[in-house]
Amino acid sequence: MRPFKTLQKLYDEESQVVITEKGSPPRALFYGEGFLQEDLPVGTRVIFPRPPMAGVPNVKAAIRWAINHPEGMDPLHALLKPGMRLTCVIDDISVPLPPMVTPDVRQSILEVVLELAADSGVDDVHLVIANALHRRMTEAEMRRMVGQKIYDAYYPDRYYNHDAEDPDGIVALERTAHGEEVSVNRRVAESDLIIYVNVNFVPMNGGHKSMGTGVSNYKSLRHHHNPKTIRESDSYMEPKSSALYRSNERIGRNIDKHLKVFHIETTLNNRMFGAPTDFLAKKEEDYTEADRLKFQAMRYTLSKLPRAAARKVLNAIPAPYDVTGVYAGATEPTHAKTLETSWKQYVVPVEGQSDIVIFPIPFVSPYSVNSILNPLLVQVMGLGYFFNLNRGVPLVKKGGVLILLHPAYDEFDPEHHPSYIEFFHRLLPETRDSMKLEHKYEKEFAENPSYVHLYRKNNAYHGVHPFYMWYWGENGRQHVGKVIVAGAENNHVPALMGWDRTDTLTEAIEEARGFMGRSATISLLRIAPTVMVDVK
């Protein structure tokens, strides 16, 4: 007989994988701003997220402990000197998804750090949001992230968004051995100490990426945000398999050589849904009668609401994440600890790849917070993020079929995503070839004065961002044989993307089986909450 420990481990590992049987309940699946309820074919492997890990009992105490016992650096209080120039660089609103209930963990960290800085006689303190080429956060979003008190004390002169296009605001450091340009925000570069305040939502974030990407500019980012690097990355989530990570590592090591950066990284658990919608984190087998009623009521209501209203309702529900770990200190040892906790929460081991994989696409993405999941973002969620939620071996077999569940509507937010509109309507009809897009059009979009203005003065993503979104799907595109978007409400969006479309999931599975053979294996990744697979 197997020892109890092994049995326990097996049970833990396998409990997140359910093989659909005759009589299995229908699945509650995200479908943009709505939900579908679908019966899956017998034998379909449904992979569920792990249950939320226990959070630390006292977040502020955990933060204090971490900054007093950092990895590979002196405790923070020992680094603070009266009269020094201190800059706190903060992860932007792209994480976590959805935004967490207040107080945001970044606020908790800043409350501890700023108090310590004040006690140490450090008055020259700036708070810089590491938005890189993402849109500037709005005042309301900035206030929510750090709390009223810090906002009132620092905004707008000492609490602001990084501006990657400020001609006087960027400093170039020495290039890496691979010739990559390394640029950082001037205030950051001229600080005596930098404290990076991180929220680690997926293993792709944090570590060298924080500084190497967050406070950099287009000239530096183009060295890894390009189709070649993406094609050489087997997964974005596993540092060992990621050329993207390696480039960030080279850049980050250069930064560490020139600047003193004290990282504070935090991990969150999987508690994405609070009281009214907590059933969404359950397996349908475990639904109570009340859960079923709640789901039906929510599905019906959302289906009757205009899409903009449904979006508003869904965006207004924050997630009650718990903080599962706080780590501080030098970049690499700190991030190693973060990754360990992150894997523990997200990774579900599964046996073998599948011929057909189904991704239900929810309403939110890192690039559509308080905005619209436009077609390019649907693409990046399916072929970029979800496809890469693994440690180097994708869930779908090479040449297999991906089925995305989303209405694939042709809607864009002209305020947040102006350059996406031109990319989608002007460039995609000409080519979907990432290399060609990069070569022929990337620079033009990056330098377009209108897009630069909208990035700097409004709340628009940088002109080059839609290219990055397209590249992000590159290794997914290279890997799969076919993409079908089930439930697409028009023909032209799937056609421009190079995808097939069907009205229903059942038809999509039929088409996929026609492509892969009748005995094709099927997996469904039940995101959200976040889940990653370890394919054995």
Place this chain on the structure above:
Amino acid sequence: MPSKAAFFDVDGTLVKTNVVHVYAYYAMNRGSVLGMAGRTLSTALSIPLFGAMDTLDRKTFNEFFYRYYAGLSEDRLITIAEDMFEDVLRPALFAQSQDLIDQARRSGCKVVLVTGALDFTMRPLARHLGADDMIANKMQFVGGKATGKVIPPIIEGANKANAIRAYCTKEGLTLDKCHGYSDSASDYAMLAVVGRPTAVNPDLRLRSIARAYNWPILDLK
């Protein structure tokens, strides 16, 4: 050598004023104190009419009011232009106009102002903004005195597009790579002729056109 240009309309795009303000300033600064008082009164009375005319038909409006310059010496007009820049245009400049122009230059564009105003009235502004060139109406002078007639074709509406096209041919620029900026639907032709049009602080009609054609919309402050 740049292969592209950014063409900026001026009134309402880079500055809050429109051509009526410029006219008013000139009308009020034409001659003697007594004359000025009388003209101020008549100008004040005629401005609403001009405003209405401007909205209805820019071409007729331009032809009509440039007649008021007849008889003024070139030197005098240039001097008034300098004052007008300080008194009217500079305070009315959107704070972000300069950033937008600088950005256009950084992206490798030649900066060209395109305006229905007379060239001498806009020269100080062009100098201030660091524009490389200007496409503007030119007053006819005979013996150093303005005739009140503008050398055709009058730069407005579709003629702005023609002028831009001709400018690109002359300067060896690729029209398709050029940017255009305007606030008014009356400049639709100018925006449509360049490859990269942008609506700036657009009126309602231009806003809906920009939405329909997916042109970026900037709200300069």
